[in-house]
Amino acid sequence: MKPFVKYIVILLAITLSGMLVLDLFYTVVFNTGAYRNKLMWVRDLENRPQLDYIILGSSRANYTLKPNLIEAQTGKEGYNLGMNSCNIIETQALLEEFLQHGDTKAVYVQVDSQYRQDFPDPIGEVVWMPYINEAGVYEHFEDFGSKYKAYRYIPFYRYQKFGGRLGLREVFSSLFGTGYNYNSTKGYMPRYGVLEGEKDFIPDVPLVAENLYYTNLVRYCKERDIELYFFTAPYYKFEGDIEKLDTFLPNYTNFSDSLKQPSYFSDQIHLNTKGAKRFTEIFMETYFSETP
Amino acid sequence: MLFNSLDFAIFLPIVFILYWFVFGKNLRAQNILLVLASYLFYGWWDWRFLFLILFSTVVDYGVGLALQREQRQARRKLFLLVSIVVNIGLLGFFKYYNFFLDSFVDAFSLFGSSFTVNRLHVILPVGISFYTFQTLSYTIDVYRRKMQPTRDFVAFTAFVSFFPQLVAGPIERATNLLPQFFKKRTFHRDQAVIGIKQIVWGLFKKLVIADNCAQYANEIFNNYESYSSLTLVLGVVYFTFQVYGDFSGYSDIAIGTARLFNFRLSVNFRYPFFSRSMAEFWRRWHITLMSWFRDYVYIPLGGSRHGKLLQARNVLIVFVLCGLWHGASWNFVVWGLLYGFFFMPSIFRTVNIHSFKNVTPRSLPSLRAFFEMSLVFAGIAFGLVFFRTPTLADAFAYLGKIAEFSVYQGMLGIYRYAFEMLPLLLLLLWWEWYNRNKEFPLFSAKPEYLRTGLVILFIVCLGNFEELKQFFYFKF
Numbered sequence: 229m230k231p232f233v234k235y236i237v238i239l240l241a242i243t244l245s246g247m248l249v250l251d252l253f254y255t256v257v258f259n260t261g262a263y264r265n266k267l268m269w270v271r272d273l274e275n276r277p278q279l280d281y282i283i284l285g286s287s288r289a290n291y292t293l294k295p296n297l298i299e300a301q302t303g304k305e306g307y308n309l310g311m312n313s314c315n316i317i318e319t320q321a322l323l324e325e326f327l328q329h330g331d332t333k334a335v336y337v338q339v340d341s342q343y344r345q346d347f348p349d350p351i352g353e354v355v356w357m358p359y360i361n362e363a364g365v366y367e368h369f370e371d372f373g374s375k376y377k378a379y380r381y382i383p384f385y386r387y388q389k390f391g392g393r394l395g396l397r398e399v400f401s402s403l404f405g406t407g408y409n410y411n412s413t414k415g416y417m418p419r420y421g422v423l424e425g426e427k428d429f430i431p432d433v434p435l436v437a438e439n440l441y442y443t444n445l446v447r448y449c450k451e452r453d454i455e456l457y458f459f460t461a462p463y464y465k466f467e468g469d470i471e472k473l474d475t476f477l478p479n480y481t482n483f484s485d486s487l488k489q490p491s492y493f494s495d496q497i498h499l500n501t502k503g504a505k506r507f508t509e510i511f512m513e514t515y516f517s518e519t520p
Numbered sequence: 521m522l523f524n525s526l527d528f529a530i531f532l533p534i535v536f537i538l539y540w541f542v543f544g545k546n547l548r549a550q551n552i553l554l555v556l557a558s559y560l561f562y563g564w565w566d567w568r569f570l571f572l573i574l575f576s577t578v579v580d581y582g583v584g585l586a587l588q589r590e591q592r593q594a595r596r597k598l599f600l601l602v603s604i605v606v607n608i609g610l611l612g613f614f615k616y617y618n619f620f621l622d623s624f625v626d627a628f629s630l631f632g633s634s635f636t637v638n639r640l641h642v643i644l645p646v647g648i649s650f651y652t653f654q655t656l657s658y659t660i661d662v663y664r665r666k667m668q669p670t671r672d673f674v675a676f677t678a679f680v681s682f683f684p685q686l687v688a689g690p691i692e693r694a695t696n697l698l699p700q701f702f703k704k705r706t707f708h709r710d711q712a713v714i715g716i717k718q719i720v721w722g723l724f725k726k727l728v729i730a731d732n733c734a735q736y737a738n739e740i741f742n743n744y745e746s747y748s749s750l751t752l753v754l755g756v757v758y759f760t761f762q763v764y765g766d767f768s769g770y771s772d773i774a775i776g777t778a779r780l781f782n783f784r785l786s787v788n789f790r791y792p793f794f795s796r797s798m799a800e801f802w803r804r805w806h807i808t809l810m811s812w813f814r815d816y817v818y819i820p821l822g823g824s825r826h827g828k829l830l831q832a833r834n835v836l837i838v839f840v841l842c843g844l845w846h847g848a849s850w851n852f853v854v855w856g857l858l859y860g861f862f863f864m865p866s867i868f869r870t871v872n873i874h875s876f877k878n879v880t881p882r883s884l885p886s887l888r889a890f891f892e893m894s895l896v897f898a899g900i901a902f903g904l905v906f907f908r909t910p911t912l913a914d915a916f917a918y919l920g921k922i923a924e925f926s927v928y929q930g931m932l933g934i935y936r937y938a939f940e941m942l943p944l945l946l947l948l949l950w951w952e953w954y955n956r957n958k959e960f961p962l963f964s965a966k967p968e969y970l971r972t973g974l975v976i977l978f979i980v981c982l983g984n985f986e987e988l989k990q991f992f993y994f995k996f
Contacts (some may be wrong), residue, residue: 250980
């Protein structure tokens with residue numbers, strides 16, 4: 229039996245060594261490779277940019293506001309740091325990450341019915357996983373279950389578990405330079421296509437309770453003397469009590485009804501490039517109208 | 521409990537340690553442990569189905585003893601009939617009740633009568649088709665006096681429920697597996713090492729090949745209206761490898777696990793994609809099921825003894841039953857019929873390659889052999905469209921879309937290139953081709969750790985761990 233046990237031990241050692249080496253390799257690539265997401269870009273910001281504002285939120289921020297247009301018309305410099313499926317947990321983490329590499333006077337957070345979610349988004353959290361062994365990142369997730377402990381302490385496990393978005397394919401793409409050029413758009417991601425056909429209203433579940441993670445975000449910004457604004461980006465037909473966010477959040481503006489034409493939308497909840505241009509103009513009129 | 525789960529990774533070492541270190545010197549205790557472990561393994565899905573398998577075990581154990589005592593042929597037939605009715609009855613109820621009911625109603629509606637019937641919400645017990653066939657082989661072989669029935673209820677229960685092959689085969693014959701429960705078992709390091717290698721190879725096929733192919737195949741089959749002809753062809757290729765990787769991977773893990781306990785299970789797959797005719801393919805693919813049908817259906821029907829026409833009829837019957845064994849829907853019937861028709865050239869041209877040995881001793885196949893293998897693969901993949909799609913209408917629509925010969929679109933809706941799995945599949949084929957004389961590619965590979973370690977790294981790096989995926993054949 230001893231030789232068999234020795235055989236098993238050697239195989240386990242090969243497996244563990246392989247996991248350690250692969251973990252190291254993947255983590256190095258996600259720290260140094262071409263940008264596959266905005267988090268990689270933010271972590272790599274140079275010369276500590278001093279910005280007038282940053283925009284945070286989900287895809288409904290990502291595809292919605294054009295910082296280059298704002299800069300051209302108002303002189304205000306800022307970044308759109310909206311990321312797909314980014315929830316309040318990831319939003320808070322991203323703000324803290326940004327403040328390690330730059331400064332901003334104001335933060336605009338896109339918020340809608342996702343307000344009720346008080347846990348990490350299963351898609352939005354993925355971009356954080358390469359860095360979860362950093363204490364500052366881990367603290368955002370550690371309250372949400374032991375799986376995050378496993379991601380942190382079992383080498384390579386997080387890359388296996390999220391293989392579709394952090395696997396070999398993504399590593400090669402990053403390693404061989406097929407990333408996104410966020411610098412040119414200041415973070416705005418264009419979305420193409422036009423909404424086709426008549427659509428029904430998107431129903432919504434009533435908002436009933438305050439989300440303490442948003443309250444924490446308000447306090448966090450206040451402590452750092454950062455102006456914080458919340459807004460809801462346009463929908464193409466939406467019914468619900470989104471207005472109720474006004475009672476939960478300070479400096480809240482509801483733009484959900486601000487655009488009506490289907491030609492501004494690529495689907496019911498996302499603006500296309502034409503819609504993004506128009507909404508950026510509305511956004512500027514609301515927040516930056518006093519600045520020449 | 522799934523072979524690719526953490527539960528099994530904990531369960532297996534515990535059973536292994538108890539089996540060899542605690543009960544290693546007591547055969548009966550080892551068998552009792554295997555029964556308990558197998559029932560725990562099976563009950564992990566749904567403990568209620570344990571009563572079903574226990575019922576089947578008790579009936580066939582009793583029928584076996586009754587067949588031994590009884591000398592009158594008519595009474596012996598009656599006992600056999602009891603076993604068949606109970607086993608096929610259970611299978612029929614759980615698997616086919618709603619199908620036959622729906623078909624009955626549909627048939628009446630063709631003649632203008634319409635009525636409603638109450639469908640039952642029946643949950644299919646995992647692996648019922650497999651263990652039903654296994655226990656049936658016991659009573660039939662005892663009836664045919666091919667073997668003596670056992671009086672050892674524990675050993676018989678262990679034979680019916682042996683956990684490595686309980687839920688998805690290989691479908692063991694009592695003549696092969698049952699006697700192994702009576703032999704003193706000693707630990708052999710080499711056997712156990714081969715077992716580990718076979719488990720590793722099975723996991724590679726499941727996690728790297730099958731589960732990754734499934735991601736692409738599911739996307740393409742579920743949205744086939746949106747994709748071009750070539751993408752749909754790729755979808756069929758991916759599904760073919762998914763089924764192969766999943767099912768043969770399961771068989772490898774089962775056989776490897778059994779080796780750890782010093783049991784030898786039957787080979788279930790022998791590099792089927794290197795077959796040069798349909799006849800050869802079915803001697804390389806799901807071997808234990810096809811040999812079951814051969815011995816208990818095809819030969820009793822007359823086999824090839826009464827001319828080619830009757831032989832063709834017998835082959836068609838076997839394939840239709842094989843289709844129905846896989847699932848209760850008309851898709852499976854058509855799937856079986858198709859393969860039956862594909863088999864016909866082998867009968868009428870008397871092209872029937874019997875050898876399981878070298879496909880060819882050459883390092884590369886001849887052009888003719890390559891063409892034949894490609895043709896067989898194409899036929900199998902074509903038939904699998906009926907296996908994968910939910911209805912016959914979907915299958916024909918899928919094939920119709922392929923026939924449009926539309927322009928290739930590279931990207932899938934999951935933001936992946938449609939072709940990007942192909943290099944991995946070619947790697948698998950290359951690996952299998954150069955090891956086609958071995959039971960499986962890692963069998964007695966030297967140096968001992970290098971290839972196995974390499975395959976483990978492939979699994980770690982390329983395996984699909986995003987969600988725990990059931991083995992495809994569990995639903996049968």
